[in-house]
Amino acid sequence: MTNENYKISIDPENMKIEIVDLFSNKFTLDYSGDVAFTNFVMKLSEKMDSGDKINPEPFNNTSTEDEKAKLLISILKDIIGKYNEAIEYTPDSEDISLEF
Amino acid sequence: MQKKYSDWMKVDLHIHTDKSRETKENDYQGSFSVDTLKTKLRECQVEILSLTDHNIINANAYQDYYDNYSDGDPLLLLGVELDILVENNGSEKTYHSILLFNISGMEGVNRINNVLERRYATKGIVDKKKRKISIDDIVQDFMNEQFFFIPHAGNTQSIVDANRGNIADAQRMIILMESALEKVSEKAKQTYNNGFNSVLHDSFQNREDIAYLECSDNHNIAQYPCKHKGSNGIHEHFYIKGKKNFETIRLAFIDPESRIKSPKQYSDINKALKYIEGVKICKHRNLKETELSFSPHLNVLIGGRSSGKSLLMYLLGSKIDSVSTDKGTTYDKVTDINKVTVKSSADSSFCPITSISPEPIYVNQGDIVNYFENKKLYDLAKKSGKKDEYDQALREIMGNVDVIKQSVEDVYSNYRNFAENIEEEFVLHQSEVEDIFNDKYVVLINKDVLISLDEKEKDLEVAENKVRELIISVNNIENCETLLFSDAEKMLIGAFRKLLTEKIHELVSKRKTNDKKIYFANSSIELIDNVMSEQDDASVRKNDALKLKSELISRIGKRLSESWKHRTSCKTLEDRNCNIEKSIPLFGGIELILKAQCKSTTKVLVLEGINKSNPGKSIYLNLLDLLLNRKNVKNFMTNKAEDLRKKMNTQLAPLLLSFEEPEDYLKYSDTENSLNRSPGFNSEKYLEVLLAQENHNIIFIDQPEDNLGNKFIADELVNMIRELKFKKQVFLVTHNPSVVVHGDAENIVIAENNNKEISYRQIVLEDESAQKEICSILDGGDYIFYKRSRKYNIKRLRTERNKAYD
Secondary structure (H helix, E strand, O other), X not given: OOEEOOEEEEEOOOOEEEEXXXXXXXXXXXXXXOEXXXXXXXXXXXXHHHOOEEOOOOOOOOOOOOXXXXXXXXXXXXXXXXXXXXXXXXXXOOOOOOOO | OOOOOOEEEXXXXXXXXXXXXXXXXXXXXXXXXXXXXXXXXXXXXXXXXXXXXXXXXXXXXXXXXXXXXXXXXXXXEEEEEEEEEEEEOOEEEEEEEEEEEOOOOHHHHHHHHHHHHHHHHHOOOOOHHHOOEEHHHHHHHOOOOOEEEEEEOOOOOOHHXXXXXXXXXXXXXXXXXXXXXXXXXXXXXXXXXXXXXHHOOHHHOOOOOOEEOOOOXXXXXXXXXXXXOOOOOEOOOEEEEEOOOHHHHHHHHHOHHHHEEOHHXXXXXXXXXXOEEEEEEOOEOOEOOEEEEOOOOEEEEEEOOOOOHHHHHHHHHHOEOXXXXXXXXXXXXXXXXXXXXXXXXXXXXXXXXXXXXXXXEEEOOOHHHHHHHXXXXXXXXXXXXXXXXXXXXXXXXXXXXXXXXXXXXXXXXXXXXXXXXXXXXXOOOHHHHHHHOOOXXXXXXXXXXXXXXXXXXXXXXXXXXXXXXXXXXXXXXXXXXXOOOOHHHHHHHHHHHHHHHHHHHHHHHHHHHHHHHHHHHHHXXXXXXXXXXXXXXXXXXXXXXXXXXXXXXXXXHHHHHHHHHHHHHHHHHHHOOOOEEEEEEEEOOEEEEEEEOOOOOHHHHHHOOEEOOOOOOOHHHHHHHHHOOOOEEOOOOOOOHHHHHHHHHHHOHHHHHHHHOOEEXXXXXXXXXXXXXXXXXXXXXXHHHHHOOOOOOEEEEEOOOOOOOHHHHHHHHHHHHHHHOOOOEXXXXXXXXXXXXXXXXXEEXXXXXXXXXXXXXXXXXXXXXXXXXXXXXXXXXXXXXXXHOOOOOHXXXXXXXXXXXX
16 A cells, blocks of 8 residues: 655636646646535545555645635545545455355 | 948949950950859948949849849949940040949849840941940930949040040030049049039039049959959049948939048048947937937938927037036926937947047037127137137236226326425525525535445445355255266366355455445545534525525425326326227137227226316326316315325226226128127128137037028038038038038938927938938928939930030
């Protein structure tokens, strides 16, 4: 199991947050209005098949004065934290009994 | 038991004696003796014969035969084989023909012998070997005699060859005379018949009434039944039906189709079928003691009114285990079935009841008309071997009762659901709209993300269960004691089990991962919810308003879905076919139709139960109006679901009844059926179907002619009976002379009621006195006999020929 790194960049002019090195393609979060995290969660669900954890902190500096952007980046990190929790989560599973 | 009906017997009407040597060189092999002749004929069971020397009569042989005649000897009829001269444009040809006289005693033999010898003397023929005679001589000499003309019609000495110059003349002669052709090969018969058709009036064509009769032409009695002198093989006798008399031969030549059988045709008659051989009635009550024997072919029961014809049919039916007679109460007053015994061809003696399988067709008088009047043709389907098809069709139609009932239940249930939520409002208030559009933002996550994960979880579980079941099956198969596996097979099983194990591991792993995803999705949703709860009031209000909007859309979607379901159930009920028809092919294009017919549609019936219903609109739209209280259920005056359900069931009851009791009828064509045709026509078709059935060996019908047109009886029924009677045993109670005479009944049972004493006796058609009796019993019998024997006699022939020469 490896810990993957990623980078977050903020485009205040277009009100977009971009995430690279986490998925095969760059992920963009539009925060010009209400912000939906559904797509981000779905992408991470798919990534869960690899079993790799992700470093909660991005590999670069994400300081910003924009309160909304700050909140959103915080949410993104928290979601990644939940992702890592899920990777370590061990559901109650039945033993495989093949009755041979 | 003694056969009192017309039975088949072998005949040989062309046997030479050594007297033929006097008229033909070397025409006989060995010596002839009457003793040898009798012995040989008895061995071969020949019943009628004729000694037919060439152009001469062996009076001594006839004398010897008649002097030593004893009971059981074959009947000897006088015959002679003549060389008949035909002159054609100056050339002369001869052909051979037997003349067979209605003479079986020496007085007649001597008379004919004298006439013949005198004719040759008159013609100045001294040399017996040069004897020839013309057809005009025959006409002149035997004008007042009753005789048959049996010419050779094959390759040698043939009437056809002699008349090649005017073949139509010869054909006409054969047609006009009471005659049969001999020495015609099977292959040539069809050609001959076609030739006769060409000289016959259209209405007389294709009647198959040219008689062909092959005889041994034996010239060597020591080698009998050899053909000719013995070098041409053994003769196989033809069969004629009747008794040992001349009338039998006359009827055979009039109706060869029914009365002459080649050896092959005779063997084709299905004699192996089990049939009723006889019945014995002990004297009791009004019945006289009687023993009757029955032909395996056509038996007719005739007699005056109340003479006991139908009673006899009832007695026969009640003696067969598989027959259900339903007239017991009527006939029990006049008879005691315990006093009657029966014998089938499989029984060694008379017994109280006999077993016949399959069940005979048994039709009482009036049954056929009743079937149509009561629209119950199940009996016909049963007798036609279509019982299973009928039952299946009935089941399929009756199955619609449950289908309709289920449709009503669906409409009711959907209507009720709809009604329960009719007050539900779909509102998004102004304040909520304003909250949705305030300048705050929300962070959100769509919970649908969970749905796909849950579905995947279910899919994985199903797949895993399937593999686990397969593993159990593999174990069971491997442990089955009756299955033995080779080493190679065991390896295959091992490999398969390994594959299954791997798949289980794979599925378990996928489930674990999916569980993690679900855990992650739930955590993320919770996280977003927590974030939102910590935002300011405006953001929270916006979030709540968005949730309300989402819920509103969801509720509207649910209502539309219910609405669609309701509309679908209404449409299903509305589209139910009320006129369901099942067709069962019977015979010759005739179909038995089972039809559930309701005059109204489900829509009309349902809407008739609703006040102010609009027939121009669907059931669904009318029920929406009902839901909205714009209409109400008739009588109940409410729009309650339960009342609607009761009303729909009441309204649809006639439709359900039509499915429960469909009507049946016969379909003859696209436009004709038993509902629009006369009882007579229907009876004809019913009989056609009945008689065409091959899955019964015995048929009983009491007065099939009832309600039938004379044309059908003459043209159709009689022909059907003639064909049928050689395939199965037939018993008919009848008043119709056509059925008896043209049907050529092998056995005629006359029922008589003299001072309330009922008796039965048997006669046959070839008994001339019986013919008169039939005429006296059956209306129109005289005419039928006349019509049947309307093959012109030799006087007519001469007149026709003279006209032709004029």
